[in-house]
Amino acid sequence: MTVAPLPKASRRGLAQEAADLIREAIFTGHFPPGAQLREVELAASLGVSRGSVREGLALLEREGLVHSVWHRGTTVVDVTAQDVEEVYALRAALDRLAATSAQRNATADQLTELDTLVRAMAQEISGDASGTTLLALDIAFHDRIYDAANNRRLVEAWRAVRSQIYLFQLRRIALGYEHYRARVVDEHRELVTLLRADDRETLARRAEEHVDSARCSLLAGLSPSM
Structure with a gap:
């Protein structure tokens, strides 16, 4: 045949x-x-x-x-307070699992790549950084953590909300760029340090606090009518 x-x-x-x-x-x-x-x-x-x-x-x-x-x-899509609460609550849970899974599974090369992204953020801030450039590095950092977690379904869950998170973070930067700029390097550098450490509880807490900081910053910038 x-x-x-x-x-x-x-x-x-x-x-x-x-x-x-x-x-x-x-x-x-x-x-x-x-x-x-x-x-x-x-x-x-x-x-x-x-x-x-x-x-x-x-x-x-x-x-x-x-x-x-x-x-x-x-x-x-516009950004409402309810949207922020829902999306960032979901992200906090996903990021916590991604970070603790990456702590177990990340290779030395993957951790080095995270270091490289943090250095790129610092270089952008030392110059005339734009919010969109910093955010692209920020999202790339979290992409790498999800990859290092070595959990296919977790990566799929992240990709399902990634575009909304990107848009919401853009809105956060537009409403309070200095707050974002002041925190972005230190918070991500701390996450890499904790990924290399043997303290799962602190890493999980800081991963959630990192998301909550973004949530609070965005909500503070939204008008009461939203």
């Missing part, structure tokens, strides 16, 4: 590429929370069809990054 070969898969679809580019535009602040995302304009800007944009926006909606309403279009 002769079986016909399957067609070769393309590297990735245009919808995924559109989602990646729109996500990056959101993360760099081009589209702030609450901004309208218009399919026609996005399609022209990205050089793809409206259908690809529509599918890309659907992918971002599943990430919790945008919100679509029939006949009202799609907007970047």
Whole structure:
């Protein structure tokens, strides 16, 4: 029996590429929370069809990054106090497990990579650092901790909320950059030190406190009406 070969898969679809580019535009602040995302304009800007944009926006909606309403279009999600409480409560639990798992499983190379990211943060702060650059390093740091935890389902849980966390942290920086700038290096350096130590309880507590600091900072900046 002769079986016909399957067609070769393309590297990735245009919808995924559109989602990646729109996500990056959101993360760099081009589209702030609450901004309208218009399919026609996005399609022209990205050089793809409206259908690809529509599918890309659907992918971002599943990430919790945008919100679509029939006949009202799609907007970047806004940040409410309830959103903050829910997302950061979940992140605190995930980060605690990720940190304690990484403490057991991280290799020397993975810990060195975390050191490198902390040094990059410090170098950015010593110069004319932008909030978006620091945040990219911050999120990359936590990506590496989740990788070092060596727990596939935990990584999947992190990826499910990662985009929302990124957006919420952008909002935090916009509302209180100096608070973020003053803490980002020391807090991450302490986490690396604790990952190398043999004190699981302190590491777990500090991982949760790191998230709670971000939560409190963001809530303080939100207006009472939110």
